Amino acid sequence: MSRTYVVTGAASGIGRATANLLAHRGNRVIGVDVRSGDVVADLSTPQGREDAVEGVLDEAGGRIDGVVANAGLSLPTAATVAVNYFGAVGLLHGLRSALVAASSGAPRAVVTSSMATLMPVHAPLVEACVAGDEERAMLIAADLEAQGPQVGAILYPSSKRALSRWVRRVAPTATWAGAGIPLNAVAPGIVRTPMVEELIATEEGRAGLEAAVPMPLHGYLEAQQVAALIAWLVSPENTHLCGQTVYVDGGSDVVLRGEDVWSWNDPPSTVSTPHDEARESQPASS
Ligand SMILES: NC(=O)c1ccc[n+]([C@@H]2O[C@H](COP(=O)([O-])OP(=O)(O)OC[C@H]3O[C@@H](n4cnc5c(N)ncnc54)[C@H](O)[C@@H]3O)[C@@H](O)[C@H]2O)c1
Numbered sequence: 409m410s411r412t413y414v415v416t417g418a419a420s421g422i423g424r425a426t427a428n429l430l431a432h433r434g435n436r437v438i439g440v441d442v443r444s445g446d447v448v449a450d451l452s453t454p455q456g457r458e459d460a461v462e463g464v465l466d467e468a469g470g471r472i473d474g475v476v477a478n479a480g481l482s483l484p485t486a487a488t489v490a491v492n493y494f495g496a497v498g499l500l501h502g503l504r505s506a507l508v509a510a511s512s513g514a515p516r517a518v519v520t521s522s523m524a525t526l527m528p529v530h531a532p533l534v535e536a537c538v539a540g541d542e543e544r545a546m547l548i549a550a551d552l553e554a555q556g557p558q559v560g561a562i563l564y565p566s567s568k569r570a571l572s573r574w575v576r577r578v579a580p581t582a583t584w585a586g587a588g589i590p591l592n593a594v595a596p597g598i599v600r601t602p603m604v605e606e607l608i609a610t611e612e613g614r615a616g617l618e619a620a621v622p623m624p625l626h627g628y629l630e631a632q633q634v635a636a637l638i639a640w641l642v643s644p645e646n647t648h649l650c651g652q653t654v655y656v657d658g659g660s661d662v663v664l665r666g667e668d669v670w671s672w673n674d675p676p677s678t679v680s681t682p683h684d685e686a687r688e689s690q691p692a693s694s
Contacts, residue, residue, distance in 0.1 A: 411512055412436045412472050413642060414464050416451060416499060417479030419443040421601030422520060425631035426476055426638045433639070438467045440499075441479065451479050451495030452487050454542070461502030472506040474642035475499070478520040482603050484560025486549035492567035493537045493545070496520075497574055500591075508587050514644035517584070520634075521572045521593040523621060523657040526664050527565035537570035538577065568595075572653040579651030592641050592649050597621050597657030599629040623658030 413430050417423030418439030427437045439445035440460050442452075447463035450456035464472070477496035481488045496519045507515035530552060536545035553560045572593050578584055579591040598604055598621050607613040608628065637656050640646060655661035 409512065410434050410436060411474060411514075412438070412468050413474045413476065414438045414440060414468070414472055414499075414503060415476040415478060416440040416460075416495070417520075418445050421603060422596070422599060422631045422634045422638075423476070423478045425635035426478065429632065429635045429639050430642075435473075438464055438472075440464060451499060452490035454494075454498070457495060457498035457502060460499060464503060465506060468506060470506055471509050471511055472503055473510045473512045473514065474516040474518075475503050475507065476518050476520070476638055476642060478518075478638070480520060480603075482564045484553065484557040484563060486546055486553045486563065488563045489533070489537065489545055489549040489567045490542075492564070493570050493574075494542050496571055497540075504583070504587075504589070507589055512644065513588070515587075515589045516642040516644075516646060517589055517591045518638050518641045519571055519575060519591075519593045520638070521575070521595045521653055522565075522568040523595050523597050523655060523660045524565040525569045525572045525595055525653060526661060527620065528562065529566040529569045530562045533563070533566045534570045534573070537567070538573050575653065576651045585650055590641070590646055590649050592646075592651065593653040594634060594637055594641065595653045595655045595657060595661070596629055596634045597623045597655075597660045599631055599634055601631050621657070621660050622663040623660055624663065625658040627658060629656065629658065 413435055415423050415427045415437055418427040419441035427439050431437045438447060440447045440449060442450045446467055447460055449460035449463060451460060477499050479495055480492045500517055507517065533545060533548045536548055549563055552563055575591055575593045584591045598617060634656055637654065
């Protein structure tokens with residue numbers, strides 16, 4: 409059955425590939441972008457987000473089956489935080505009631521985060537974002553931007569960490585899970601799109617990325633490969649994924665974070681086994 413989807417950042421890269429894939433499968437897609445599309449709006453400002461929501465609701469007649477909040481920037485500037493965090497969260501807030509009204513009974517929402525969630529972040533900026541304090545977040549972001557691109561580079565991972573934390577915080581609440589809306593994030597590794605074109609064009613750029621974004625499985629992604637995951641996440645087949653950040657990253661998450669990400673709640677080990685006792689009674693080898 410045809411569904412109505414909203415895709416932001418649909419004029420380029422992952423957003424365009426997602427919009428094309430969903431349309432190719434017989435769905436109606438409303439593309440939102442600052443450059444061109446069904447709804448042209450600037451998601452970096454509160455007014456632009458309001459315009460985007462109004463434009464989408466007009467186009468969709470008030471009912472939407474899925475939202476892909478994907479638009480983003482990776483510049484060392486405050487605008488990166490405005491679009492990546494407040495643009496995505498603002499749009500989802502604005503369109504939530506149209507998702508609840510979806511006649512399909514299978515509303516879905518996805519944001520595009522990044523493997524950059526695993527990189528160092530500016531903690532006060534992340535906290536201001538997740539607290540929903542845009543004014544404070546933008547003041548911090550402007551201050552980081554003013555210190556030059558090397559310092560400003562922390563704006564991108566900070567915006568994506570905040571976004572994945574927001575998803576994790578709100579997805580299980582009455583607003584999303586309680587309303588029957590799976591809300592999740594995708595976290596791509598390096599994807600060949602205009603966003604990273606310059607960076608991966610030189611040997612120096614690629615070498616710099618190697619340690620920061622190790623991708624032992626198949627190397628860099630194509631936008632269509634991320635689109636396939638997003639399309640599943642917004643499909644009715646996805647019934648129980650809640651608040652996850654799904655790393656589609658050729659392995660960078662597992663390489664960087666290692667094998668054990670489950671020990672957060674383990675009690676201190678107090679029970680010893682016969683195997684432990686036998687090992688302890690053996691003389692230490694020299
Ligand atoms: N390319 C990568 O390696 C990579 C990796 C991880 C995550 N991502 C994320 O994927 C998403 C898509 O990026 P991409 O690689 O396709 O980049 P892209 O530059 O090809 O596309 C981004 C799109 O977002 C739109 N956009 C930017 N600012 C906007 C604004 N203020 N309002 C509305 N639209 C705006 C742009 O016009 C563009 O069409 C971003 O959120 C990005 O952070 C990309």
